[in-house]
Amino acid sequence: MILDRTFLLKIAVGLALFALAAFSAFSLDNYQLQVGTSLAMLAVLCYAWNLVGGYMGYPSLATITFFGIGAYTDGIVQNLDQAIGVAWLAAAIAGAAIALLLGAALLRLKGHYFAIGTIATLEVAREIANNWDALTGGAIGLNIPIQMGSPEFVGRFFFLVMLALAVAAFLVTVVVDRTRFGFGLRCIRQNEQAASMVGIDVVRYKVAAFVLSGALSAAAGGVYASMVAYIEPKDAFNLVKTIEIPVMVMLGGMGTIFGPLIGSAFYVVLNEFVWANFINWHSGILGLIIVGVIYFLPGGVLGTRWPSAKGRMPMRARAAQPRTTA
Amino acid sequence: MAEPILELRNVTRTFGGVRATDDVSLAFMPGEIVGLIGPNGAGKTTLVNLISGFLPVSSGEIRYEGRSIVRQAPHQIARAGIARTFQIVQPFAQMTVLENVMAGSIFAGALGLKAARAKAVEALEFVRLAPFMDMPASELALANRKRLELAKSLAMNPRVLMLDEVNAGLNSSEITEALGMIRAIAERGITIIVIEHLIRVVAELAERAVVLHHGAVLSEGPVDSVLKDPRVVEAYLGNRFARRFAG
Numbered sequence: 001m002i003l004d005r006t007f008l009l010k011i012a013v014g015l016a017l018f019a020l021a022a023f024s025a026f027s028l029d030n031y032q033l034q035v036g037t038s039l040a041m042l043a044v045l046c047y048a049w050n051l052v053g054g055y056m057g058y059p060s061l062a063t064i065t066f067f068g069i070g071a072y073t074d075g076i077v078q079n080l081d082q083a084i085g086v087a088w089l090a091a092a093i094a095g096a097a098i099a100l101l102l103g104a105a106l107l108r109l110k111g112h113y114f115a116i117g118t119i120a121t122l123e124v125a126r127e128i129a130n131n132w133d134a135l136t137g138g139a140i141g142l143n144i145p146i147q148m149g150s151p152e153f154v155g156r157f158f159f160l161v162m163l164a165l166a167v168a169a170f171l172v173t174v175v176v177d178r179t180r181f182g183f184g185l186r187c188i189r190q191n192e193q194a195a196s197m198v199g200i201d202v203v204r205y206k207v208a209a210f211v212l213s214g215a216l217s218a219a220a221g222g223v224y225a226s227m228v229a230y231i232e233p234k235d236a237f238n239l240v241k242t243i244e245i246p247v248m249v250m251l252g253g254m255g256t257i258f259g260p261l262i263g264s265a266f267y268v269v270l271n272e273f274v275w276a277n278f279i280n281w282h283s284g285i286l287g288l289i290i291v292g293v294i295y296f297l298p299g300g301v302l303g304t305r306w307p308s309a310k311g312r313m314p315m316r317a318r319a320a321q322p323r324t325t326a
Numbered sequence: 327m328a329e330p331i332l333e334l335r336n337v338t339r340t341f342g343g344v345r346a347t348d349d350v351s352l353a354f355m356p357g358e359i360v361g362l363i364g365p366n367g368a369g370k371t372t373l374v375n376l377i378s379g380f381l382p383v384s385s386g387e388i389r390y391e392g393r394s395i396v397r398q399a400p401h402q403i404a405r406a407g408i409a410r411t412f413q414i415v416q417p418f419a420q421m422t423v424l425e426n427v428m429a430g431s432i433f434a435g436a437l438g439l440k441a442a443r444a445k446a447v448e449a450l451e452f453v454r455l456a457p458f459m460d461m462p463a464s465e466l467a468l469a470n471r472k473r474l475e476l477a478k479s480l481a482m483n484p485r486v487l488m489l490d491e492v493n494a495g496l497n498s499s500e501i502t503e504a505l506g507m508i509r510a511i512a513e514r515g516i517t518i519i520v521i522e523h524l525i526r527v528v529a530e531l532a533e534r535a536v537v538l539h540h541g542a543v544l545s546e547g548p549v550d551s552v553l554k555d556p557r558v559v560e561a562y563l564g565n566r567f568a569r570r571f572a573g
Contacts, residue, residue, distance in 0.1 A: 180432050180439065187418055187429050194416040197378065198482060199404040199434030 010257060011174055017261075018167045025156050025163075033155040037227070039268045040162035041220050042248065046260030047169035048216035049245045051209050054255035055182055057189030058107065058206070062118035064242035065102075065125050066095040066214040070221025071236045072129060075142045078226065084147070088222040095218020096211045103210035107203070110192075119242070126237035141232030144225055158227040165223060166261075169216050173257050176212075185209055186255070247290055253302030262301050329392065331356045331517050332377070332408070332486050337386035339376055339541075346372040348541035349386070354486065359508070359518045361528030361549065364538035365562055370521045371413060373538065374488050378410045379403040390486070404434045409484035411475040413491040413521075417463035424450065424459040427477045434482035442481075449477040453507060469500045476507065487511065488519045493527050505531055525553065537561070 021036065028036060045063055052060045070091035077087040106117045129136045136142055147154050176182040184205045187195040196202045225231050244267070252263025274286050330353035339347040346369045354360055364370055375381040377388060379400040388396050395403055409430075418426050427446035431437050437445060450456045453473040458466060466474060472492055479487055489508065493501045501524075508531060512518050522528050528535055528549060535552040537545040545555040552558060 183425075183429070183432060186421070190418040190420055191416050193380075194412070194418065195429075196400040197404055197410060197412075197416075198429045198478065199401050199436075200429075201399070201401045203399075 007178065014170055014174075014258065014261070015167070018163060018170070022160060022163055025159050028156075028159075030151060030155050033152075033159045035268065035272065037155070037159045037162050039264060040159065040166045041224060042245070042264040042268065043166045043261050044162070044169045044220040045217055045245050046249050046252070046264045047166070047173050048213040048220070050173065050249050050254065050256075050260045051176060051185075051213045051216075053246055054249060054259065055176060055185040055189065056206060056209050058210075059111070059115045059246065060118045060210075060213070061115050061242050061246070062102070062106075062121045063213070063217050063245045064238055065118070065121040066099060066217035067221035067224070067241075068122075068125055068129065068233075068236035068238075069098055070095050070218025071225035071231050072136055072142065072221075073218065074222035074225040075144045075231055076135065078144050079142070084226055087226065088219060091222025091225075092215045092219040095221070096215040099211045099214025100207065103207040103214075107206045107210060119239075122237050122239060122242055126233045129233040129237060136233070139233060141230055141235075144229045144231070146229045147226065158223065161223050162220070162227075165216075165219055170257070170261070172212065172216070173260070176209075177257050181205070181208070189255075247294075250300055251290070251293055251297075253300030256300075256302045259300055259302050266301065328355060330354055331391060333389040334377075335387045335389065337373075337376060337388060338384050339372060339381060340384045345541050347376060347383075350538075350541075350543055352536060352543065352546070354517050354519065356485070356517055357512060357515045358534065359512050359520060359532045361532035361535040362519055362521045362538065363523060363525065363528050363535060364544070366523065368538040368561075369541035370523075370538055371490060372541070374410055374490050374519075374521060377403075377488065378408060401433070404482060405436065407483065407485035408488070409434070409479035409482045409486070410488040411472075411479055411490055411492050413494065415468075415471040415475050417466070417471060417474055419462070419464040421463055422460050423455060423463050423466065423474060426463050426474055427481045430478040430481035431483070434484075445483075446477075446481050449481040452480065452510075453477045469496050472496065472504070473507075476504075480511065484516060486517045486519070488521065490521045491523070492520070493522065493524060501527065529553065 025033065025036075045067060049060060049063045052058050073091040073094040074087045077090045078084065102121055106114060106121070109117050130139050132138070147157065149157070176185070184195065184200045187198065187200055188202055188205060192202055221236070225236070248263035248267045249260050250263070251266050252261065253259030270289060271286060274289070275282050278285050332354040334350050334352045337347055337350045338345060350373065362370055362373070372381065376383050379395065379398055379402070383396050387394050390403075390406060390408060395406070398406070418429060421429075424443070424446055427449050428442050431442040431445040431449070432439065435442065435445060447456065447459070450459055453476050455470060455473050455477060458470065463471070463474060476489075476492065493504055496504065505527065508518060508520065520528060520531060532549050534547065535549045536543060537552055537555070537558050539561045544561055545552050545558050
């Protein structure tokens with residue numbers, strides 16, 4: 001690992017932010033806890049996506065496939081009278097295992113083809129959840145045992161768990177960013193052929209990143225399912241969500257350690273604001289804002305050279321170029 | 327006699343009905359410089375792709391240090407010590423020059439990050455790119471990108487180095503400089519296979535030349551005699567010239 005002083009400072013800032021959030025848990029009201037929990041969950045999903053989409057440059061739309069798989073695994077395992085921690089672990093393992101199988105096949109595709117292939121996993125997973133009544137409860141959905149305790153206690157509990165998961169995702173990203181694994185992923189993003197020529201086991205690296213990403217997403221799904229205590233196919237395998245995740249990371253900055261956090265925070269704040277003020281036009285306005293932001297800040301909040309953030313066209317071309325896969 | 331470090335036995339590769347590599351048998355000795363020449367489309371790059379594991383052979387065997395490598399993946403072959411440069415340079419465009427070379431020393435050279443950095447700096451000094459170390463690779467001019475490829479391959483600590491048209495697009499003085507570097511690399515005991523269609527480069531550099539034509543070995547031997555071989559002249563210039571040349 002290469003750790004220079006700036007990078008150590010960044011890690012410290014990140015951890016301090018998370019610690020601050022954890023302490024604030026005891027002074028937040030229920031609504032704030034709910035927003036905080038969904039923010040932490042989105043941050044986990046964004047960090048998970050960032051490994052594959054950001055560092056490795058594979059535009060995955062399978063994040064929510066693994067999220068849903070985690071949610072269902074959690075529900076099924078909890079309904080077998082297992083402890084909640086066991087169910088979460090099972091969710092992460094299921095996500096990793098399925099990512100291993102899917103990754104071995106899907107990662108042969110590149111660019112748009114890969115994106116379409118990963119969307120297909122979501123559609124297939126939703127249909128399976130819809131039709132395998134015995135296991136998933138089908139379209140009716142699956143009830144999951146509710147956690148006992150006052151609403152404040154339960155709200156705080158899930159907030160802290162989701163936050164802990166976000167810290168884990170952040171630390172995974174920190175390690176990936178500074179080790180030969182992350183270095184290899186960056187090489188793969190830029191030129192896969194050249195990467196194998198310098199001795200990188202391209203297939204194994206790609207699958208490993210996909211598995212890591214799948215495990216994180218599924219863990220988030222597991223915690224989510226325990227929290228809401230009821231899941232159904234169209235909620236667990238939501239197409240819009242799987243597209244929102246990459247959008248958030250792009251807002252924040254792809255292939256960086258803070259991009260996913262900033263992106264998801266920005267998005268949640270935006271979402272809450274637009275939702276509160278323009279309830280009828282909510283989706284449309286949010287869409288326009290996203291298009292605008294991506295147009296003017298193609299590298300995300302972190303990938304932008306702020307002093308020259310006006311006359312954008314040449315920078316847009318440059319910042320957009322490295323993100324495409326060969 | 328010494329054992330060859332790299333040996334091709336009856337290697338054939340077909341694309342549909344076309345035999346891009348046709349029953350090629352060759353042996354390369356440690357530390358020698360061999361020119362691999364032939365007209366456009368003769369199958370030179372295909373042969374490099376076969377050796378580096380990029381393309382599977384249709385039949386035949388490739389042996390490196392006495393072991394068959396035809397079933398190995400490109401990254402395994404690279405780690406074992408066979409490096410190549412690409413005809414069309416392939417830098418990691420968003421990385422700095424140093425990081426590009428470090429990729430070679432980290433993965434193929436199997437070094438830790440610190441040692442990899444030292445090795446990369448050494449390779450960059452060798453190809454005289456050290457002053458550009460922190461520049462993005464995408465900003466290098468063509469001649470320097472070719473050197474970057476060379477440095478990246480060197481950092482991999484290879485025993486066999488295949489240089490695919492490493493001089494194409496360079497001007498005369500740049501070529502002279504590149505030739506000096508290639509000779510210095512060979513002096514370290516690295517086997518060098520120079521893939522060229524510039525006869526001048528091969529004539530000045532190599533002790534031995536192999537001429538490919540339509541995928542098959544047309545002529546092989548000391549550079550002087552190969553270049554005078556009427557079959558070679560014919561392949562390059564057409565048979566009317568060949569007759570005049572011989573007559």
